[in-house]
């Protein structure tokens with residue numbers, strides 16, 4: 001059986017829809033019958049919130065794994081939705097800085113046999129450049145960058161591109177490639193949104209610009225109810241857009 005694909009969802013800027021993308025793509029692919037593992041590498045721990053997974057005090061988490069306290073498998077919350085397992089983050093985890101290397105996650109995914117158990121591993125990441133983000137970049141095959149098409153988003157994406165280039169070029173992960181950029185909270189009637197998207201397409205290649213996720217209050221509502229948007233409002237425009245982005249990722253995976 002083929003090993004899982006590993007997709008990291010990241011942007012150095014905060015609030016660009018990373019967690020919404022991670023939770024909604026994870027549930028979209030799981031609903032299509034894929035075996036999906038979502039790993040939350042942001043200590044804000046929002047993936048569990050968005051999936052309605054209650055916190056368990058002191059339970060194994062992505063951070064306790066990186067601190068060497070447990071295996072990655074020990075941190076699994078199984079079948080949070082049919083076909084979807086979650087490694088949550090722990091917002092209360094007190095990290096003393098010991099035991100973390102940038103390769104621990106990639107090594108464990110392989111060594112613990114997790115790549116055989118899943119078709120897709122999705123990694124949600126923090127906006128800060130910390131050990132959790134580095135682990136994600138060192139473990140992943142492809143990078144997906146959600147961005148809000150505003151004035152400063154080009155700069156955030158360029159900063160991220162430099163980090164990715166460093167990881168890929170310093171032998172930390174030579175399989176890492178940028179899959180593409182997804183405009184989020186998109187309204188194509190707004191001139192600035194069109195301009196920012198065109199600018200990024202121009203800089204990184206139009207073929208790397210994925211279809212966008214339109215601005216839709218249902219995304220925030222669904223999150224507040226601990227559900228992916230396809231469960232909260234199956235026919236809303238964001239649910240449609242996440243399905244279109246999932247199709248585009250499948251197409252682009254082999255072509256980039």
Ligand SMILES: Nc1ncnc2c1ncn2[C@@H]1O[C@H](COP(=O)(O)OP(=O)(O)OP(=O)(O)O)[C@@H](O)[C@H]1O
Pocket residue numbers: 013014015016017018019020021042044046125126127184185186213214215216217218219220221223238
């Ligand atoms: N398509 C959308 N339409 C409307 N609101 C959205 C959309 N996508 C995300 N949001 C909202 O934008 C806010 C930020 O989204 P999210 O938490 O996914 O971003 P993030 O990049 O993970 O943030 P952080 O950097 O803090 O981790 C949330 O309130 C979310 O509900």
Ligand SMILES: [Mg+2]
Pocket residue numbers: 018019020042044046125
């Ligand atoms: Mg987030």
